[in-house]
Amino acid sequence: MSGVRPEQVTWVVGLDYSELGDLAFDRALALAAERPGVELHVIQVASGYGPMVSVEVRDDTLTLTLEEASARLKQHVQQRLSAYEERLGPLQLGRLVTHVRVGSPAQEIAQLATDLRAEQVVVGTHGRRGFSRLLLGSVAEGVVRLAPCSVMVVRPPNGAPEPKLEPPCSECAALRERSGGESLWCPEHRQRYGRIHTYNYTARTWSEPPSSAE
The missing domain is CATH 3.40.50.620 (HUPs)
Known part of the structure; x- marks a missing residue:
């Protein structure tokens, strides 16, 4: 029009x-x-x-x-x-x-x-x-x-470097299994991650609440 x-x-x-x-x-x-x-x-x-x-x-x-x-x-x-x-x-x-x-x-x-x-x-x-x-x-x-x-x-050109993830460490995995999760890292990774990772471990115990006495 x-x-x-x-x-x-x-x-x-x-x-x-x-x-x-x-x-x-x-x-x-x-x-x-x-x-x-x-x-x-x-x-x-x-x-x-x-x-x-x-x-x-x-x-x-x-x-x-x-x-x-x-x-x-x-x-x-x-x-x-x-x-x-x-x-x-x-x-x-x-x-x-x-x-x-x-x-x-x-x-x-x-x-x-x-x-x-x-x-x-x-x-x-x-x-x-x-x-x-x-x-x-x-x-x-x-x-x-x-x-x-x-x-x-x-996005960046194809030639730009991209970060890559490391595969899981077999020694760390074996240590976690042996310790029941109490220890997370092998000596090598403990030295690396101990400086940059902060984590807290809390053991949880589940139980029925106590019944109140009449």
Whole structure:
């Protein structure tokens, strides 16, 4: 029907100055290349109180005014966009808007998506800093839980090392069996875990409550 404007497609991108934050932004640009006219809103969530905020930038933490943090984010996003377009050609974006908010990263990202009625949020799982300050992927997990729209979680490249769990120690298992659970670790693992694990063992004895004398 002529004269009817199509509904604006809006995406929100979480950026934290980490390598994965940049990767998430680049992924959003790659997707935007297939959706001409899409509007990108890039958000960086700082911490702090009063007129000054703390912004984590790779291996450093900067204390800036909110205006300085906004200017830094705008410059960073423009540089990433220019580098992307130099490699792959110009994009037909509707608009590219940057936001700096103060608070909980997951909540602020999800709130912006709610405010803008975004179709999609793009975030990284965990950066070395920034998002990682709330533990592995907790920001991404929080956004998935809170956002009113679909969330694309950008993971590290395949070559990135992933933590691996050790198989159960046969000596520890044998010791637990021999001691009836009184001893948990073999000498090697007792030396390792004794420094980083705190646990309490309480023996439970179940019995019928005594009957009251008449």
